Amino acid sequence: MAALTARFRVMQYNVLAKRYARNMEPWFLYDGLRPDGDEERAQAMIKRHGARRPDGSYAYAGWPKYAEGILSQDELEAVERRDARDFPFEKRAPRLLDVIRDADADVISLVECDMYDEFWRGRLQELGYGSVWHKRPRASAPDGCCLGYREKDWALDAHQAVSYDEHDRGALMGVLRRKETGERFVFVSTHLARNPESLRQQGVRLRQVAQLMRELHRFYKLHELDTEDVPAIVAGDLNAESLAEVTAVAAAVCGLRDFDVHPLLFGAADVPSLVTSQTMRRKSRIEYVAFSDNGLLERVDDEKAPLPLHEDACIPDREHPSDHLPVIGSFCFADRASRAVFCA
Numbered sequence: 001m002a003a004l005t006a007r008f009r010v011m012q013y014n015v016l017a018k019r020y021a022r023n024m025e026p027w028f029l030y031d032g033l034r035p036d037g038d039e040e041r042a043q044a045m046i047k048r049h050g051a052r053r054p055d056g057s058y059a060y061a062g063w064p065k066y067a068e069g070i071l072s073q074d075e076l077e078a079v080e081r082r083d084a085r086d087f088p089f090e091k092r093a094p095r096l097l098d099v100i101r102d103a104d105a106d107v108i109s110l111v112e113c114d115m116y117d118e119f120w121r122g123r124l125q126e127l128g129y130g131s132v133w134h135k136r137p138r139a140s141a142p143d144g145c146c147l148g149y150r151e152k153d154w155a156l157d158a159h160q161a162v163s164y165d166e167h168d169r170g171a172l173m174g175v176l177r178r179k180e181t182g183e184r185f186v187f188v189s190t191h192l193a194r195n196p197e198s199l200r201q202q203g204v205r206l207r208q209v210a211q212l213m214r215e216l217h218r219f220y221k222l223h224e225l226d227t228e229d230v231p232a233i234v235a236g237d238l239n240a241e242s243l244a245e246v247t248a249v250a251a252a253v254c255g256l257r258d259f260d261v262h263p264l265l266f267g268a269a270d271v272p273s274l275v276t277s278q279t280m281r282r283k284s285r286i287e288y289v290a291f292s293d294n295g296l297l298e299r300v301d302d303e304k305a306p307l308p309l310h311e312d313a314c315i316p317d318r319e320h321p322s323d324h325l326p327v328i329g330s331f332c333f334a335d336r337a338s339r340a341v342f343c344a
Contacts, residue, residue, distance in 0.1 A: 007300055007330045008178070010187070011105035012235035012287050014277075014324035015096050016316065017114040017143040023083035024063040025049075027281050028323075030086075030314050032071050032079035035280055041070050042281070086316045089115065095321035097123055103304055103328050107149045107176055109189030109235035114143035124148050134161035134172045136191075145189040145236075147172045155179055158223050162190075162215045164208045169193060171212055171236070173219055183333045185297070186225065188216065190236035196286050205240055209250040213261035220262065231296035232264050233331070235289045237324065243270050243288050269293040271329030274308045278315055279323055289329045302330040 023030055026042070026049045033042055048066040051059040060066035064076050071079070086092075100108065108129065113120060116133040124131045130151045135144040149156055159174035171190035177183070190212060193204040212234075220227060240246045251265045268290040276287040291297050306325045309315065315323050 006181075007332045008106040009104065009302065009304065009328060009330045010233060010235060010289055011100070011103045011108045011326050011328045012189075012237070012289050013099065013103075013108065013110055013326040014112045014191070014237045014287065014322060015110050016092070016322040016324065017112045018089035019114050019142050020112070021087045021089060021092070021316070022063075023079055023087050024067075026066070028087075028279060028314075029067070029071075029079055030280065031082040032067070032075040033280060035312055035314065038280075044070055086318065092316060092321035093119065093123075097127070099321065099326060100124075101127060103326060105150075105304075105328065106154060107147070107187050107233075109187070110146040110148065111189060111191040111237045112143050113146040116144070116146060120146060128152060130156060132156070132159050132172060132174065134163075134170050136170055137163040137167050141168070145170060145172045145191055147174050147187060147189045149174075149176055149187075153179060157184070160215075160219055160222075162212060164211055166193065166204055166208065169208060171215075173216060175223060175225065175230075184225075184230050185333075186216070186219070186230060186232045188212070188232065188234040188236070190234065190238075192236065192238045192240065194239050196239045196241050196284055197282070202240070202246075205238065205246060206250045209238075209246055209265070210259065210261070213250065213265040214259050216262040216264070217260050227263055227292070228294070229296070231292045231294070231333075232262060233289065233291045233297075234264065234268075235327070237287050239286050241284050241286060243268065243290060247290075263294070264290070264292050267293045269299070271299060271327055273305065273325075273327045275325070276327060277324045278309050278313055280314050287324060287327045289327050291331065295334055297331045298334055300330045300332055302328055304328045304330075 026046045045067055048060045053059050129148040131148040133146045155177045157175040157177050162171040169191050173188045176187050192208050193201045195201045247268055271289040275283050277284050
């Protein structure tokens with residue numbers, strides 16, 4: 001068995017930004033639509049929600065215009081009651097902090113994270129975490145990626161923000177050093193293009209993965225990090241139901257274009273998890289904690305993994321403060337002898 005150092009834990013969590021937490025959005029509508037058998041009405045409202053006039057303005061702007069005539073008055077009121085119960089940030093915020101506290105992670109990735117200066121920076125500090133944050137580049141989007149680390153045990157030696165070329169999403173990468181031993185790894189928090197069911201958006205995500213791997217390669221070079229000595233962990237909401245598919249196609253694209261990329265793209269393993277996002281519209285595993293499969297790290301079993309949701313659950317609800325569940329994984333650094341055996 002490989003000789004291992006003390007374990008450390010990482011967490012990925014989409015915290016559902018305050019800006020987007022409204023049950024009156026067509027991808028929620030809890031208690032108005034039925035959990036099954038309501039697809040026709042759901043599609044009709046999605047079509048209305050995005051409909052535009054010839055001048056480009058929205059034809060059904062504002063709730064409940066896009067839902068009127070499709071949902072009954074009782075259903076409209078039920079949607080609003082559920083919104084008031086489960087969606088306000090002020091009600092969810094203490095429970096979001098409970099999730100983070102209970103995870104007891106050394107390093108955390110929070111995506112779809114808005115209210116950073118107003119809320120998250122200070123609350124994370126109270127929990128013992130230093131943090132950095134990168135806003136999504138789109139001007140109208142207030143959320144972004146947050147990278148947090150337990151300050152008593154870890155130092156953030158360097159960090160860099162990445163804005164993807166599509167001007168919609170981004171990433172944060174940082175060099176984390178364990179203060180006691182000097183062991184280091186690079187941690188990345190990212191959020192890729194939405195709509196995992198969309199083939200067009202899949203193409204956007206592939207370009208974003210390729211760009212991230214190029215930027216990660218440059219980050220290693222800039223800070224004189226050796227990929228054979230300093231492992232990488234990428235945590236994020238990738239909005240993709242297959243990590244292998246995203247990395248394989250992105251790797252092929254990079255190979256064809258002769259890009260210099262981080263080797264994580266060609267050899268990634270990930271922390272097992274169940275469904276990570278469950279609403280009436282989808283039940284998907286789209287969050288990942290991926291790491292370099294090169295013998296530098298060994299994943300160890302973790303008792304902090306979230307319990308599976310009931311099949312009919314639609315979150316957020318009274319128990320779950322986000323429409324996503326966290327992914328939690330524990331790791332150990334392998335010693336030099338174990339690394340040599342792996343390479344051999």
